[in-house]
Amino acid sequence: MMRCHRFRYESPATLREACARMTDAGGEAMLLAGGTDLVPNMKRRQQVPPTIISLRRIPELRETRITDGRIWIGAMTTLASLTTNPDVRNRHPALFKAAAQVATPHLRNMGTLGGNLCLDTRCNYYDQNYEWRKAINFCMKKEGEICWVAPGSPRCWAVSSTDTAPALMALGAQVEVAGVDGERCLPVSELYREDGIEYLSKKRDEILTRVLLPVPVAGEFSTYWKLRRRGSFDFPVLSVAAWIRRDGDGIVEAARLVLGSIASRPLLAPASSILVGSALSEEVIQAVAEEASSLARPLDNTDFSLGWRKKSAHHLIQGALRELRGDNPRELGPIARRAAELVPVF
Numbered sequence: 001m002m003r004c005h006r007f008r009y010e011s012p013a014t015l016r017e018a019c020a021r022m023t024d025a026g027g028e029a030m031l032l033a034g035g036t037d038l039v040p041n042m043k044r045r046q047q048v049p050p051t052i053i054s055l056r057r058i059p060e061l062r063e064t065r066i067t068d069g070r071i072w073i074g075a076m077t078t079l080a081s082l083t084t085n086p087d088v089r090n091r092h093p094a095l096f097k098a099a100a101q102v103a104t105p106h107l108r109n110m111g112t113l114g115g116n117l118c119l120d121t122r123c124n125y126y127d128q129n130y131e132w133r134k135a136i137n138f139c140m141k142k143e144g145e146i147c148w149v150a151p152g153s154p155r156c157w158a159v160s161s162t163d164t165a166p167a168l169m170a171l172g173a174q175v176e177v178a179g180v181d182g183e184r185c186l187p188v189s190e191l192y193r194e195d196g197i198e199y200l201s202k203k204r205d206e207i208l209t210r211v212l213l214p215v216p217v218a219g220e221f222s223t224y225w226k227l228r229r230r231g232s233f234d235f236p237v238l239s240v241a242a243w244i245r246r247d248g249d250g251i252v253e254a255a256r257l258v259l260g261s262i263a264s265r266p267l268l269a270p271a272s273s274i275l276v277g278s279a280l281s282e283e284v285i286q287a288v289a290e291e292a293s294s295l296a297r298p299l300d301n302t303d304f305s306l307g308w309r310k311k312s313a314h315h316l317i318q319g320a321l322r323e324l325r326g327d328n329p330r331e332l333g334p335i336a337r338r339a340a341e342l343v344p345v346f
């Protein structure tokens with residue numbers, strides 16, 4: 001049995017206290033939300049913080065409300081409760097579909113939105129137990145010198161595997177982070193860095209407190225498509241989140257397309273210039289898929305073969321856009337149909 005290392009456990013009752021304790025720990029402490037990622041990582045000695053600061057006793061981090069024309073979702077909201085929230089389910093299908101496809105029902109009952117957004121990056125050479133990693137002399141992300149995926153590279157290429165981040169980026173959401181000096185908001189897209197080790201832009205002692213979602217207006221549609229080995233549960237190896245706003249004649253007025261699990265951060269695809277002004281014709285969808293899938297340059301550090309994952313990007317992008325056009329996703333070919341069928345029915 002793998003056990004956690006010895007650590008100090010603190011459980012503050014207020015956000016202010018939690019911020020103060022994080023700062024006092026000088027960047028050495030780690031936050032515990034649902035623990036579904038952190039605890040297994042501690043058992044495998046990927047993360048060995050001397051102090052754990054739990055967020056579980058802070059009620060304000062669980063609040064969800066609509067204020068100033070935005071939906072505020074507390075970082076400690078579980079993924080399970082996110083999927084049963086009618087505001088999320090009916091108004092933001094991309095977020096609903098992303099949260100509903102994270103892991104398994106048990107893990108969604110424990111796992112939180114904040115923890116999902118701050119999820120550690122993943123790699124086949126890193127997500128192994130201590131003995132396995134020691135046998136290859138570790139790697140740059142933890143205790144080693146080189147990257148086994150790209151040995152000449154000065155950086156780590158571990159992959160961002162969060163499901164909700166691409167969806168929130170496509171929806172134009174913001175996050176609020178808090179520290180001893182107060183709170184600040186930033187777009188979800190600015191929370192991430194293209195670096196497998198330092199993958200978050202926030203300071204180490206800052207706490208993600210809320211996600212702020214705009215309340216959608218008429219004509220907005222969104223979706224989230226995920227590729228993974230097992231439909232029952234698995235991390236994404238590729239994901240596509242798409243959002244559009246159409247006018248009364250069906251012409252696209254604004255659009256965002258985000259690809260997940262292909263880099264150390266979710267990537268905003270250069271699609272809006274082609275989509276805006278179009279009626280989502282087949283030619284436009286093909287052109288967007290061609291342009292956006294060129295971003296997918298997967299490395300050999302997750303599941304499936306490289307070539308197949310790259311080809312799948314094209315199919316997933318097309319499927320997501322056709323769904324937004326109003327096509328039935330179950331009639332869109334094998335890969336697209338499989339992605340659509342993976343969304344659990346409640």
Ligand SMILES: Cc1cc2nc3c(=O)[nH]c(=O)nc-3n(C[C@H](O)[C@H](O)[C@H](O)COP(=O)(O)OP(=O)(O)OC[C@H]3O[C@@H](n4cnc5c(N)ncnc54)[C@H](O)[C@@H]3O)c2cc1C
Nearest residue numbers: 033034035036037038103111112114115116118163208234
């Ligand atoms: C078998 C298995 C399958 C999984 N499949 C998926 C999947 O398909 N998709 C997916 O996205 N995830 C998956 N996960 C990972 C994980 O379960 C989810 O991402 C979950 O949402 C993490 O949330 P948590 O609250 O448990 O985070 P924790 O494990 O508590 O924390 C995760 C990280 O975020 C930090 N953190 C937590 N809360 C905050 C905060 N408020 N502010 C700042 N930092 C914070 C922690 O310090 C830690 O570094 C899987 C995990 C397992 C074990």
Ligand code: SF4
Nearest residue numbers: 123139147148156157
């Ligand atoms: S990408 Fe390279 S450095 Fe990063 S976890 Fe994988 S092997 Fe290690």
